[in-house]
Amino acid sequence: MFKVLVTDPISDFGLQQLIGAEDVALSQITGLCEEELISIISSYDALLVRSQTKVTRRVMEAGSRLKVIARAGVGVDNIDLEAATSRGIIVVNAPDGNTVTTCEHTFAMMMALARHIPQAYAKTIAGHWDRKSFLGVELRNKVLGVLGLGRIGIELSKRAAAFGMDIVGYDPYLSKERADKLGIKLLTMDEIIRTADFLSVHTPLTKETHHLIARPQFNVMKRGMRIVNCARGGIIDEVSLMEALDKGIVAGAAFDVFENEPPVAEHPFLKHPKIIVTPHLGASTLEAQENVALDVSEQVIHILRNEPFKNAVNMPVVPKELLNKLQPCFALCEQLGKSLAQMTDGAVREVAVECEGNLADLDTSLLIPYVLKGLLSHHLGSERVNVVNAVHLAKSRDIHLLVRKSVLAQSSTSEITIRLKTTIEERWVSGSALPGAQGRITRIGPYPVDITPEGYVLLISQNDKPGIIGRVGNLLGNNGINIATMQVGRNEIGGSAVMILKIDNKASANVIEALLEIPEIKRVREIIFD
Ligand SMILES: NC(=O)C1=CN([C@@H]2O[C@H](COP(=O)(O)OP(=O)(O)OC[C@H]3O[C@@H](n4cnc5c(N)ncnc54)[C@H](O)[C@@H]3O)[C@@H](O)[C@H]2O)C=CC1
Numbered sequence: 001m002f003k004v005l006v007t008d009p010i011s012d013f014g015l016q017q018l019i020g021a022e023d024v025a026l027s028q029i030t031g032l033c034e035e036e037l038i039s040i041i042s043s044y045d046a047l048l049v050r051s052q053t054k055v056t057r058r059v060m061e062a063g064s065r066l067k068v069i070a071r072a073g074v075g076v077d078n079i080d081l082e083a084a085t086s087r088g089i090i091v092v093n094a095p096d097g098n099t100v101t102t103c104e105h106t107f108a109m110m111m112a113l114a115r116h117i118p119q120a121y122a123k124t125i126a127g128h129w130d131r132k133s134f135l136g137v138e139l140r141n142k143v144l145g146v147l148g149l150g151r152i153g154i155e156l157s158k159r160a161a162a163f164g165m166d167i168v169g170y171d172p173y174l175s176k177e178r179a180d181k182l183g184i185k186l187l188t189m190d191e192i193i194r195t196a197d198f199l200s201v202h203t204p205l206t207k208e209t210h211h212l213i214a215r216p217q218f219n220v221m222k223r224g225m226r227i228v229n230c231a232r233g234g235i236i237d238e239v240s241l242m243e244a245l246d247k248g249i250v251a252g253a254a255f256d257v258f259e260n261e262p263p264v265a266e267h268p269f270l271k272h273p274k275i276i277v278t279p280h281l282g283a284s285t286l287e288a289q290e291n292v293a294l295d296v297s298e299q300v301i302h303i304l305r306n307e308p309f310k311n312a313v314n315m316p317v318v319p320k321e322l323l324n325k326l327q328p329c330f331a332l333c334e335q336l337g338k339s340l341a342q343m344t345d346g347a348v349r350e351v352a353v354e355c356e357g358n359l360a361d362l363d364t365s366l367l368i369p370y371v372l373k374g375l376l377s378h379h380l381g382s383e384r385v386n387v388v389n390a391v392h393l394a395k396s397r398d399i400h401l402l403v404r405k406s407v408l409a410q411s412s413t414s415e416i417t418i419r420l421k422t423t424i425e426e427r428w429v430s431g432s433a434l435p436g437a438q439g440r441i442t443r444i445g446p447y448p449v450d451i452t453p454e455g456y457v458l459l460i461s462q463n464d465k466p467g468i469i470g471r472v473g474n475l476l477g478n479n480g481i482n483i484a485t486m487q488v489g490r491n492e493i494g495g496s497a498v499m500i501l502k503i504d505n506k507a508s509a510n511v512i513e514a515l516l517e518i519p520e521i522k523r524v525r526e527i528i529f530d
């Protein structure tokens with residue numbers, strides 16, 4: 001039974017899939033502080049949060065069973081992603097479910113700002129019929145600067161265009177062609193800041209975007225501009241904004257988010273007549289909450305059941321077409337990594353993935369985590385290593401990772417060779433995988449083989465002398481070990497040779513010792529595929 005903990009208010013409708021799953025026990029406990037969460041997290045396999053719960057390194061250290069942290073929303077700045085990755089915890093979010101809702105809230109804030117609606121409402125219900133203090137401005141013909149043209153920034157731009165605004169924007173990932181189609185003029189950050197009548201930020205909060213708008217930016221802004229933040233507290237420096245308001249540079253500000261949430265009662269934004277605020281309501285509609293909860297519930301179930309999932313924040317995004325082509329290779333790569341771990345001595349220094357044939361045209365760097373998972377889990381334990389943290393674990397051990405390509409196929413149309421260098425030796429294995437079929441190991445070092453990576457394999461290196469095969473067969477037989485298949489290979493008559501035996505049951509350490517007592521046998525390795 002998988003135990004799932006929900007610590008922020010998440011739509012019950014959206015959680016139905018988890019609630020109804022026979023293999024899931026769901027607990028909903030909201031309002032926990034860090035210490036309280038730490039005290040209970042150790043028994044859970046999955047944690048579902050929104051923005052309130054801070055999922056710190058300490059929480060993850062205490063969450064020894066945690067396999068997945070799901071964010072029912074977009075921003076993951078409340079989750080320590082580095083800690084999650086290094087512990088192999090998958091972090092997923094729901095990037096599409098609240099786009100329109102947050103964009104509509106931003107637009108509502110921009111209109112409320114232009115027409116002083118919250119201030120006028122407060123005064124009217126307090127009994128004052130004041131028609132002089134709230135002279136507003138039109139949005140029409142105003143320049144809207146949008147920083148961050150992702151999902152929300154683009155939706156906002158579309159709506160602003162319908163209101164007759166001129167949209168200028170900046171996003172390092174938006175192409176000019178796409179911007180032209182959307183009617184957005186791409187400018188530099190500096191040009192936008194100098195020309196915008198309204199400025200709205202829609203980037204994530206990262207080290208790079210922290211205080212993206214601060215004193216130097218406010219100092220060059222158009223006098224009387226208005227600024228909106230419905231993305232994240234901290235993108236706009238709150239102290240510099242207060243100064244800019246006092247200097248008359250900024251005529252008004254609309255904030256849905258704060259550097260620290262909830263803000264303290266004395267926070268200057270809460271008293272300033274030119275600032276309007278909402279309590280992080282950007283994503284708070286019925287529709288968005290159902291969307292994001294449905295999305296993450298489905299992903300959590302897939303991850304817990306070891307099924308394919310989408311939107312992992314701490315794993316590379318793989319286009320579906322590429323995923324379909326590489327999928328058959330994932331299990332094979334893990335098995336190739338596992339076999340190398342068992343046939344080499346010394347500390348691993350370099351792992352190279354070499355792809356040939358049809359695979360050479362694809363981004364095969366995506367295979368590395370699978371190879372490393374097989375390789376490292378042999379040394380570090382399968383509990384500790386998965387495809388999320390495998391690269392991190394390898395790099396933190398100074399293991400050099402390489403991907404090489406060749407258009408030649410040696411023994412099949414799509415062959416993968418994994419070459420491993422350790423402090424004392426270099427060995428390699430090759431394999432081939434076709435869609436819908438189990439992968440096969442096609443080469444062990446220079447020797448062509450054809451084995452399915454399952455069960456037990458004995459690798460015996462010996463000098464090529466008559467009678468050895470018989471002695472090995474007898475010894476195994478006498479110990480009740482049945483040989484399923486046997487392949488032999490050699491460099492030259494009387495030179496080095498190998499015997500690759502698939503056996504039906506495990507050879508004990510005593511059997512391996514006895515094999516090594518046969519004078520011509522130089523090395524015996526048992527490879528266990530599980
Ligand atoms: N107030 C609320 O309740 C909500 C707030 N958000 C916030 O809005 C943010 C944006 O959401 P989406 O549009 O869905 O994300 P997105 O990932 O689609 O868009 C973010 C864009 O910011 C761009 N960007 C990153 N660094 C930049 C920089 N230095 N300058 C300019 N552009 C930069 C990225 O290239 C990307 O296109 C989220 O990260 C989240 O923090 C999202 C949903 C609700």
Ligand SMILES: O=C(O)C(=O)COP(=O)(O)O
Nearest residue numbers: 050051052073074075283
């Ligand atoms: O999705 C996001 O990034 C949001 O900021 C929404 O936050 P919330 O889920 O409402 O706490």
